[in-house]
Amino acid sequence: MSARMPVRTDMTARDAGRPGRFGGGRRRRASLGAAALLSAAGVLASGAAPAQAYSPNPKVTAVYRDTSTCPCSGGALTDPYDSTSFARDPGGYAVKLSLKKGSSFVGKVEFHPNDEKLWVYDTKNDNDTIYVHITYTSGRTTHDLGTYTAPATAAVADHMTKDFDIPEGAGVDISVYDDARLTDYIGGARGTGGAVA
Known part of the structure; x- marks a missing residue:
């Protein structure tokens, strides 16, 4: 039972x-x-996903190279991650933007005229990232190429590379922001201080 x-x-x-x-x-x-x-x-x-904003914003240091005289590396292009080297590209003007918060290297942005490549690095796992907006001007027309950010992973340094098709000699403007809405400008290389494809 x-x-x-x-x-x-x-x-x-x-x-x-x-x-x-x-x-x-x-x-x-x-x-x-x-x-x-x-x-x-x-x-x-x-x-x-990034959850906070830098306050105050990181300090941006720009380094330029005339790529007619490259290959270029070392010196101010050296950093704690993979350093930077620019290939020869006659008539091009490369830029590297390094972002530091206090003594911490938090990111970098590079524009390589050779193959017109944008590199965006997030080098600190701090629940924040940078948003890079890029445009170019050819003739009298400005072309919006979009906004890019490094992927957010558990890796010490994340990066993304975007290959563009920009006409030779076009002026390239790079703007770095602390938010996806592009309202908190950190720094950049624009206008007469921009890169050249």
Whole structure:
């Protein structure tokens, strides 16, 4: 003969909604637990995205090279990550923007006239990143090439490279921002201080 669980017969409608052995509480606790787990998973999944802004903004240092006389490397192009070297590109003007917050190197942006490449680095896992907006002017027309950022991963240094098709001799403007809406300008290389493809 199998043992049977006692059946509670004195349960009221009020008791049915209470957590406990005889009410609907077990299912409710399971539902609440599942909701809490999904909520926590959402927070963790969004943890890779930048969550704060630099305050104050990092200091930007620009280094330029006339790529007619390159290959160029060393000196001011050296940094703690992969340093920078520019290939020869007659008529081109390369730029490297280094971003430091106090003594920490937090990122860099490079424009290489040879093959018209933009490199964006995030070199510090600090829940922040930089947003790089790039345009070029050819003739009297300015062309918007978009906004780029390094991927947010657990790596010490993240970077992305974008290869453009920019006409030779076009002026290239690079603007670095602390937010995706492009309202918090950090620095850049624009106008007469811009790069040349």
